[in-house]
Every structure is written in structure tokens, then in C-alpha cells.
Amino acid sequence: MSTVRRPDHRSEHRPARAAHANGLRHVLTHLITPLLMCIGMGLAYLGAFAHPAPHHLPVAVVGSGRSAQLLAQSINDKAGGDLEVRTVGDRAAAVDRLKHQDIFGAYVIPAQGAKGAKGASDAVDASGSEGAPGRAGRSGEAGAPSGSGGSSTSRTSSGSAGRGGVGGAARPGKPVPELLVATAGSDTSATVVQKVFTPIAAQQGAPLKVTDVAPTAEDDPTGQGVFFLLVAISIGSYASVAVIGGAGAVLPLRLRTALAIGTSFVVGLIGTAFAGPVFHLVDHGLVGLWGMAWLYSAGVLLIGSGLHTFLKRWTTLGVMTLFVMLNFTSSGGIFRPEMQNGFFAALHSFWNGAGFVEGVRSHVYFDGYGLAGHVWTLVGWLVAGLVVIGVAAPAEKRRRTAEAEAAAHAAAVAAAAVAATVPEPARSGRPAGGAGPGAGHGSAHAAAALEEEMEEELEEAVGV
DSSP, X not given: OOOOOOOOTHHHHHHHHHHHHHHHHHHHHHHHHHHHHHHHHHHHHHHHHXXXXXXXXXXXXXXXXXXXXXXXXXXXXXXXXXXXXXXXXXXHHHHHHHHTTSOSOEEXXXXXXXXXXXXXXXXXXXXXXXXXXXXXXXXXXXTOOSTTOSEEEEETTTTEEEEEEEOXXXXXXXXXXXXXXXXXXXXXXXXXXXXXXXXXXXXXTSOEEEEESSOOOTTOTTSOHHHHHHHHHHHHHHHHHHHHHHTTTTXXXXXXXXXXXXXXXXXXXXXXXXXXXXXXXXXSOHHHHHHHHHXXXXXXXXXXXXXXXXXXXXXXXXXXXXXXXXXXXXXXXXXXXGGSOHHHHHHHTTOXXXXXXXXXXXXXXXXXXXXXXXXXXXXXXXXXXXXXXXXXXXXXXXXXXXXXXHHHHHHHHHHHHHHHHSOHHHHTTSOTTOOOXXXXXXXXXXXXXXXXXXXXXXXXXXXX
């Protein structure tokens, strides 16, 4: 009886299965990065923007009499920490504080409105809905008067009726309450303040006149164009980090640093063009804006280039965490820190995106008040970038030295192996110290691995 061995087809599929397993492991490893980005972006953006509400938002009641103090105290009591209401002596002092961003709204009681102001304060104390500024700020609609007789808005710079239009008019000669705001500081904060004081004016039987003492440029009515300019400059900066660190990995760090500084110069020019001649987000101060854009971009590029030495393909995730997740959310471009929770409000005090946004606002709209502090914030991040570069330089030098020694050792081992296995006549035609065909295999493999890693990093950056 003869036995015929059947061919084992399973052995033929084993190499393919092994290759598939390795490929799947490779893909799953790289999926970690976008999944972490998803988690980080969700936590950052929803944590910062999902539930905006005032937290000790400073506002003022204009007046020195008892009626102003009573109104301020009653609003404070009902706000429950959402507002910080103070009194200022006159309208000029209120305008000055608005332009210094010490307050974000000032309610001016009419000249003959002492009785009305007292009535309004009584209404605030007695009402559970109209007089609750905290709830008005959160809901965006509580306390809004019905019909069209709510408020009138004017822009003091133009002297014309403004964005809100004019709703119900008071009788000629009758003074009306006035709300002073500065939308250039934050349009959302001005809106919240208006919703707080509109029902108070309604209790006095008069429409609320809203005057914008620091309006934005005509082509940036919400004042959020500076925030989106920050987004554009940031993307140009941190995407360049991946290119300089990946494609430029063979270059010495000092040359990559020079490339980073040069790139930041160009990114700053592009941002200035967007802000000025392209979209007219600002109508003056372009030189100062470019200076702050360059400082901001240079800080991002230098920090990213230095971190690339340590993070490699994780650099994109690292710079996104620093300059997107934590940066955009704390910049104050959408909601000021008084409208956010304590974490992002704290970041606003020293993060570079906040330094850029607030610096541009101060430079363009508030006569440079507070500008020095914001510029120093940007300079501090630039210095931090130089420090990271300084730490990365010796680390990269040590790594390159170790890699060169390892390559030399591998070449020597390969040459010794060739010398031991190849007959003398076959080696006689080779140059002294030459290596066989396999001598450069290790270095070629390392170069291929490095090229593959660079391609993966660039693909991830482009995907972002």
C-alpha cells in the first residue's frame, strides 16, 4: 500500500498572513495619533466653548448717588458671582475704563432717572426672571423685552445708528438709559452685558440706547476676524514644523533653526496681507500686526523644531496640543476668559495665542493700552523656543554620534565577515578596506526606515 503525501497548502499562505499581521499592526499603531487628536479636540473645544457663562464679568453702573449704589448692589446680589458690578462717577470715567478693558459694559442712569433707577432696583430684587443677569447671560434670551421697543444701538465713532438698529423711540426730550460697550474687546461679552441691562431699562419704561465706544473695523463686524487670523498663522506655522523636521531631518539643527525663523517671517507677511489688503480686518497698524505675527509664528516654529528631536512622528500631535487644543480655546478670540471656566481662563493669562489676539486688539482698537504685556508674552514663547532648541542641539549631536559609531561598527563586522568567507583571489581585485555586497546593507536599511518614517510623518501632518 503506497502512501502519497498531500501538499501542505497552509505553508504557502503563512508568509502572506505574517505580512498582513505586520501591516495591520503598523496601521493600528498609527491610528493612535488621530484617535488621540479626536479625544483632545473634543475635550478642548467642548470644554472651552460648550457652556459659556459669565464668571465675575466686570460691569459698572454710572452714578454717584444712592440710587446707583442700590442698583449695583441689587444686580450683584441676583447675579450670584456671574457679574462684578461697581459704580463709577460719570460717563467719561466709564468710557475710560471700557477702553482700558477694566469693565465690559457701563449702564448710564438718565439724568432725571433717580426715581426710575430705584424702581429698577426694586424690580431686580422682586423679579425672579427679568432681573437675573446670570440667567440672562447663559440663556441668551431671558429678560429680552417683547416687540421692537427693546434697544437702540449707536457707534460713537461714526455717530450713526449701528448694528442693532433703533427699536422704540422715547418721547422727544426725555432722557433714556444708555449702555456703553466696547465690541472690539469682545462682541460676545458686549452681547451678554446688553441682555443683562435691557430688562432693567424696560422697568424704567424707556428703550435702552447702546453706544459702542470701541467699534471694530467695518469689514469685521463681530471682531472675530483676528481669531481666524490666528488660526491661519498657526496652521502655517505648525505644519511647517513637520516639513522642516521630517524632510529636513538630514540637515543640522542650526540650519533647520534658520529655516524656521525664515518661514516665520513669510508666515507673518501672509497673515498681515490677510488682515490688511485682502480682507480688511484692520484699517491701520499693519506693521505692528506683522511684528506680533512674526513673534508668534517664530515661537511656534522654534518650539516645534526643537521638540521634533525628541518626539519624531509624534511631533504633530504635540504641537497640535500646544498650539491648537490649548491655544485656540484660551485665546479669547471667541469668548473672553470671563466667559469660560477657570482652566482656560488661567491659560489666557500667559498662552501665546492670547498674547497675539489681545495684542492685536490693544494695538488696533485700544490705543496700545496693555500692549507691552502681550508683546512680552510672545517674546517669552520665542525665548522658550530658543531654550528648546538649545536643549535639542546636544541631544541630537549625541544621537548622531551614536548612529555614526553604530554604522561604522556594522560596516566593520560586515567587512570581517566577507574577509572570513570569501577566498583571497576573489578579494584581490577589491580596494583595501572595501566591503562586500552586504556591507552597506545595514546603512541602506536604516536609510529606508528613516525615509519611511519621514513620509508617514508628512502624511499625518498633511492629513491634519
